[in-house]
Amino acid sequence: MTTSPITRKRVRGGVGDSPLRIDGIPKVTGNFAYASDLYADGMLWAATLRSPHARARITKLDTAPAYAVGGVVLVLTQEDVVGRPGFGMHVPDQPVFADGECNYWGEPIAVVVASDLPTAKLGVEAIDVEFEELEPLTDMEEADARDSQTRRMKIRRGDRDVEGAVVVEGYYEVGQQDQAPLGNEAGLAIPDGDGGVDLYAVSQWVHSDHWQIYPCLDIEPEQVRCHPVGMGGAFGAREDVSMHIHLCMAALRTGRPIKMMYDRAESFVGHVHRHPARMWYRHEADNQGRLVKVEARLILDGGAYESSSNAVIANAAYFAVGPYRCDNVFVDAVAAKTNNPPAGAMRGFGGVQTAFAHESQMDKLAAELGLDPLEIRLRNALGRGDALNTSGQLIEGSLPTAELINELDAMPLAEPLDSDDARHLPGGTGLTTDPRHVRRGVGYGVTLKNLAFSEAFDDYSDVRIVLSPIGVEVYTAAAEVGQGMVTIIQQLAREVLQIEQVAVVWADTGVIGSAGSTSASRQTQMTGGATHQCAIELREQILAEFGGDDLSGEGVWKDGELIVTLHEVCESGPREHEIRYRHPETFATDENGQGDAHPAWAVAAHRAVVDVDPELGLVRVVQIDAVHDVGRLLNPVAALGQIEGGTLQGVGLATLEELVLDRGVIKNANFTDYLLPTFLDAPHVEVKWVEEPERWGPLGAKGIGEPPTISAGPAVAAAIRNAIGADLIRVPILPQHIVGA
Amino acid sequence: MIVSFTVNGEERIANVSGPESLLTVLREELGLPGSKNACEQGECGSCAVVLDGAVVTSCLVMAADCEGSEVTTVEGIGSDRELHAVQQALLDHGAVQCGFCTPGFVVTAAHLFEENPHPSSDEIKEALSGNICRCTGYGAIARALEELAEGTA
Numbered sequence: 001m002t003t004s005p006i007t008r009k010r011v012r013g014g015v016g017d018s019p020l021r022i023d024g025i026p027k028v029t030g031n032f033a034y035a036s037d038l039y040a041d042g043m044l045w046a047a048t049l050r051s052p053h054a055r056a057r058i059t060k061l062d063t064a065p066a067y068a069v070g071g072v073v074l075v076l077t078q079e080d081v082v083g084r085p086g087f088g089m090h091v092p093d094q095p096v097f098a099d100g101e102c103n104y105w106g107e108p109i110a111v112v113v114a115s116d117l118p119t120a121k122l123g124v125e126a127i128d129v130e131f132e133e134l135e136p137l138t139d140m141e142e143a144d145a146r147d148s149q150t151r152r153m154k155i156r157r158g159d160r161d162v163e164g165a166v167v168v169e170g171y172y173e174v175g176q177q178d179q180a181p182l183g184n185e186a187g188l189a190i191p192d193g194d195g196g197v198d199l200y201a202v203s204q205w206v207h208s209d210h211w212q213i214y215p216c217l218d219i220e221p222e223q224v225r226c227h228p229v230g231m232g233g234a235f236g237a238r239e240d241v242s243m244h245i246h247l248c249m250a251a252l253r254t255g256r257p258i259k260m261m262y263d264r265a266e267s268f269v270g271h272v273h274r275h276p277a278r279m280w281y282r283h284e285a286d287n288q289g290r291l292v293k294v295e296a297r298l299i300l301d302g303g304a305y306e307s308s309s310n311a312v313i314a315n316a317a318y319f320a321v322g323p324y325r326c327d328n329v330f331v332d333a334v335a336a337k338t339n340n341p342p343a344g345a346m347r348g349f350g351g352v353q354t355a356f357a358h359e360s361q362m363d364k365l366a367a368e369l370g371l372d373p374l375e376i377r378l379r380n381a382l383g384r385g386d387a388l389n390t391s392g393q394l395i396e397g398s399l400p401t402a403e404l405i406n407e408l409d410a411m412p413l414a415e416p417l418d419s420d421d422a423r424h425l426p427g428g429t430g431l432t433t434d435p436r437h438v439r440r441g442v443g444y445g446v447t448l449k450n451l452a453f454s455e456a457f458d459d460y461s462d463v464r465i466v467l468s469p470i471g472v473e474v475y476t477a478a479a480e481v482g483q484g485m486v487t488i489i490q491q492l493a494r495e496v497l498q499i500e501q502v503a504v505v506w507a508d509t510g511v512i513g514s515a516g517s518t519s520a521s522r523q524t525q526m527t528g529g530a531t532h533q534c535a536i537e538l539r540e541q542i543l544a545e546f547g548g549d550d551l552s553g554e555g556v557w558k559d560g561e562l563i564v565t566l567h568e569v570c571e572s573g574p575r576e577h578e579i580r581y582r583h584p585e586t587f588a589t590d591e592n593g594q595g596d597a598h599p600a601w602a603v604a605a606h607r608a609v610v611d612v613d614p615e616l617g618l619v620r621v622v623q624i625d626a627v628h629d630v631g632r633l634l635n636p637v638a639a640l641g642q643i644e645g646g647t648l649q650g651v652g653l654a655t656l657e658e659l660v661l662d663r664g665v666i667k668n669a670n671f672t673d674y675l676l677p678t679f680l681d682a683p684h685v686e687v688k689w690v691e692e693p694e695r696w697g698p699l700g701a702k703g704i705g706e707p708p709t710i711s712a713g714p715a716v717a718a719a720i721r722n723a724i725g726a727d728l729i730r731v732p733i734l735p736q737h738i739v740g741a
Numbered sequence: 742m743i744v745s746f747t748v749n750g751e752e753r754i755a756n757v758s759g760p761e762s763l764l765t766v767l768r769e770e771l772g773l774p775g776s777k778n779a780c781e782q783g784e785c786g787s788c789a790v791v792l793d794g795a796v797v798t799s800c801l802v803m804a805a806d807c808e809g810s811e812v813t814t815v816e817g818i819g820s821d822r823e824l825h826a827v828q829q830a831l832l833d834h835g836a837v838q839c840g841f842c843t844p845g846f847v848v849t850a851a852h853l854f855e856e857n858p859h860p861s862s863d864e865i866k867e868a869l870s871g872n873i874c875r876c877t878g879y880g881a882i883a884r885a886l887e888e889l890a891e892g893t894a
Contacts, residue, residue: 020832028824029818029820030773032840182839182841182874183777183839183841184778232841263778264781264782481839482839482840482841483838484838637834637835640880641838641878644880645876647878648878671782676785679879682878685880
């Protein structure tokens with residue numbers, strides 16, 4: 001043991017800092033490897049034959065002509081699936097390839113493996129396939145009427161006979177939004193030569209992929225290893241299996257590495273989308289604007305297969321009322337099953353749809369009562385100690401709704417338009433808007449979202465920390481989709497261990513247990529919580545063994561003196577620790593939707609300021625003021641990035657983005673016709689935080705991924721209504737909805 | 742056909758069979774995957790390169806038309822050891838999340854700053870309006886480039 005005069009240094013890049021992200025340099029230089037950049041010696045390419053019909057019987061499927069194309073080595077169809085015939089996030093209801101019939105436009109029918117991608121595509125064209133077209137079921141209400149659904153949810157809380165002094169009713173629709181991550185689906189599967197396969201494909205949750213893949217291949221679980229890879233965004237689109245099983249089958253059959261890469265048009269059918277929704281609402285309040293009763297009927301179109309629809313519809317139902325107190329709530333919600341492309345996870349996950357409806361209803365109530373929109377929300381603000389309006393669950397954790405509303409109210413309002421510079425007018429440099437006709441509007445959105453997985457799901461994250469003389473390694477299978485999880489893990493490990501050198505090791509399914517999904521705003525709390533707890537336990541073990549009272553990059557300290565160096569600590573035995581971190585247990589609700597379904601919630605409050613040209617129907621979203629419930633702010637730059645980015649996705653849904661379907665066929669599966677917000681569409685965003693620590697998770701931090709997207713849309717919709725004085729019942733709000741409204 | 746052209750200051754030769762885009766040749770033949778293939782329709786800017794002095798979406802340029810041309814890709818703008826000022830600014834301001842759009846932003850912004858060292862906020866937004874970012878909401882990108890525009894002497 002040594003003693004030394006070394007002084008204890010405070011570590012840089014801990015909690016509350018915004019250290020540079022370690023993958024930032026290769027990303028700005030173009031050297032970062034995304035799934036679409038992967039390459040292996042001797043690799044073959046594969047391409048997919050997809051259904052041209054929303055519903056059809058396959059009357060002929062002859063793959064022989066594909067083999068006649070020079071360079072084609074293999075064609076796979078459902079007949080080649082040796083194990084379980086299907087897959088799915090929750091239930092394996094989707095066949096690996098269409099099994100005699102196609103249930104949506106774009107459903108995979110066959111995969112052709114060839115020497116290169118153009119040859120594989122020629123092989124796809126050569127397959128001789130014939131169909132008998134069947135009448136598709138593409139209307140969600142018709143599906144509901146025919147009882148074609150994957151889940152019905154019922155909320156029955158309180159007394160249906162109570163009546164309020166004021167009643168407002170409304171019908172609302174939300175169009176179908178695409179996640180549109182810039183990186184398309186891509187992956188590489190490499191056979192291990194021993195009957196197994198290593199898969200490097202886009203994923204928000206490699207263990208879920210693993211659980212879905214190996215039964216279809218009929219091999220042992222450990223023979224498939226799913227590896228985290230570089231991804232160009234996700235936003236829900238990377239939760240479901242797409243090409244994964246196809247890649248593994250092709251690699252095992254050919255004994256060669258296989259690469260697949262969808263192009264943008266194929267990507268639009270290669271992943272699930274946000275559920276479009278139709279919603280009927282009736283709110284009753286007393287003379288003071290306090291909610292007395294809320295009744296709602298919700299239909300979300302889940303498309304042809306279940307995916308995560310059953311969790312999405314539950315969220316829609318549980319968050320049908322928003323962050324407001326109400327003791328009498330009655331909701332009927334259904335996830336319809338149709339022949340539209342499957343819907344599943346997208347940022348906000350059921351909450352986005354109902355937020356548009358309940359916030360529209362709150363504005364209607366305010367108008368009816370002559371109350372300020374924020375005042376009516378404040379009078380009803382839900383908080384710690386209240387019961388969740390739908391499930392009746394006691395809110396034990398943090399929920400500072402009233403504080404957020406007050407903070408938002410105190411933020412200065414955007415400057416009035418004082419420019420005839422076309423760049424600042426609705427429609428921009430098209431020079432079509434007369435500045436004198438521009439009307440300004442202000443609107444609000446206050447919303448609620450659950451954090452992490454609910455309804456009795458065994459939700460956990462495994463983390464292993466290995467200490468060496470040169471620093472710390474944190475092993476996790478959590479998916480870094482761009483959000484900056486890598487930095488949060490480093491910061492939390494540094495904060496506890498006071499060692500600056502922290503490497504995050506993205507481990508595959510063969511190396512470490514599940515980190516759970518990078519979704520439901522959960523990784524900061526779950527894998528962040530696991531990292532924090534694992535580091536605390538490792539630190540305590542080391543301090544106990546050496547009789548110290550503090551640990552740092554120098555070693556173990558006692559009473560301000562260094563008593564053993566880190567090198568000596570590591571030489572005396574392997575220094576590693578692994579934990580499985582869980583959030584507080586949740587439970588399935590009863591037949592009335594009552595029970596403790598959620599581990600935590602977050603609120604968000606947004607104010608939108610818009611300029612509208614009512615004659616041309618053009619909108620410019622000028623500014624969004626946003627107050628967010630972060631529990632504890634771990635990384636200000638990363639949190640700001642989540643809020644600004646999530647906000648713009650909400651603005652996109654409110655003003656631009658919608659998949660257009662005609663009898664189940666997507667008509668705008670490209671970026672020319674599916675419009676995404678550009679730099680010129682992006683509002684200025686002002687952000688404030690409220691820090692009320694959560695009862696679990698690292699240092700009280702809460703997830704921040706989804707709330708900005710949920711709140712921004714309703715605020716923008718309300719602002720446009722405020723500008724033009726019309727009822728707008730559908731998002732996106734397009735020029736044709738504004739002109740003459 | 743054989744196409745010879747200059748890429749990032751080096752003479753390169755590509756064997757082009759027909760309709761391949763410049764983007765495909767850069768990525769699949771010349772070992773330069775930094776230019777990204779997000780839409781391959783000229784809408785998102787993630788494949789932006791400088792071609793004979795102008796920013797283009799390389800997905801819409803036929804490689805066969807590039808005989809004798811000079812091309813600069815993101816790989817030619819800075820290196821991991823010596824970042825271009827635009828790259829450093831984006832990094833410092835947290836303007837990189839998934840990063841798939843970043844090469845296109847780097848190429849387009851570096852070209853803007855070469856032509857106009859002190860662009861206004863409006864000029865920055867206009868110049869980059871052909872580059873789509875799905876993660877950041879553009880806020881951090883704006884802050885990074887606005888600060889660079891003010892600081893460039």
